[in-house]
Amino acid sequence: MTETVSSGGLSESGQRLDKWLWFARVTKSRTVASAAVIGGKIKVNRETVTKASHPIKPGDVITSRISKNIRVLRVVAPGTRRGPAPEARLLYEDMSPPVLPRSEAAPSSAWAERAPGSGRPTKRERRKIDAFNDEG
Incomplete structure (x- = not known):
């Protein structure tokens, strides 16, 4: 069984996790996204992922501990390019609990x-x- 991969990192089984994190502007670069995944700071559907090439698809829930706050994001669509922030917000639904003021x-x-x-x-x-x- 061979997978067809397009230029955006999309395949029949999903999109690479590091690319999606970068497209959705969760991280500043793919290198940072890859390091976060390998470092155990990213979970997909409540399971820790250790490979940046882990495929994700719409409906998956990603938990990120990259910054001080924990972000819970539901994947709505795969990314095709790293566009402006309003375009990136269309790739996910933010399910994070509200952050309390200090x-x-x-x-x-x-x-x-x-x-x-x-x-x-x-x-x-x-x-x-x-x-x-x-x-x-």
């Missing part, structure tokens, strides 16, 4: 809250941290 997700004291990547604490914040730690 204020609702983990309430904390106002002075100790720092945005990720905001740098080192100021001198004033460092004094407050030291005072807080010395109380206990």
Whole structure:
């Protein structure tokens, strides 16, 4: 049995997973998509996939742990090219749970809250941290 493969990575049994992730703009490149699949960060129909060439078809559910958030996507159509983002959104149905804002997700004291990547604490914040730690 021979498979016919077209230029978009489509075959009779489906499309390559790494190509679909790239077409759907889940990853920035096919190399990143392939590395994510090999690294175990992608599941297809609740099963971990280890080959970037794993075939997917419409109706498959893909769970992605590439970024900080977990995305659950149902494949609606195979991709034919990597187009603009509105075109890429037509390839999947997003079934991910809504992301809670930081204020609702983990309430904390106002002075100790720092945005990720905001740098080192100021001198004033460092004094407050030291005072807080010395109380206990």
